[in-house]
Amino acid sequence: MNKVEQDVLVEAPIGIVWDVVTRPEHIGAWFLDSEVNLEATAGGAGSISFVSREGTPVKLALEVERAEAPHLLAFRWNGHPGQPQAVTHVEFQLSEEGSATRLRVRESGFAELGLDETAATAYREGHIDGWGFLVPAIAKRAAAVPTEVA
Helix, strand or coil, rough: CEEEEEEEEEECCCHHHHHHHHHHHHEEEEEEEEEEEEECCCCCCCEEEEEECCCCEEEEEEEEEEECCCEEEEEECCCCCCCCCEEEEEEEEEEEEEEEEEEEEEEEHHHCCCCCCHHHHHHHHHHHHHHHHHHHHHHHHHHHHHHHHH
């Protein structure tokens, strides 16, 4: 399998959800209590720094490929600092569903990592677990943001 996908209906307007997935102060709250630098525009760059569950400091670099507010943020990142060739593509797709927002997160490119099958499977499974934790955290963060902030 070459991708990981998560989908959630967020009980918040699309503008708030967009802010939660693009503004560093929000990302830092839902992404493992991290320090985030991000220019959420096409060609923008950024980084996410945090301490892993094992207690190791981690810094991930990313490059924004597309930013179409408030519907699409797409970037490439190295989601595994111990393997510099491990660059994958992540997309946040947002669509309105009444007063809520459908958020779809897709990470792809696992087959192109150049890892052996065992390592590639473990890498992808780690990202399934990661997004399985992070996507609900995004929804929770967005639902807690006051509507008048958007």
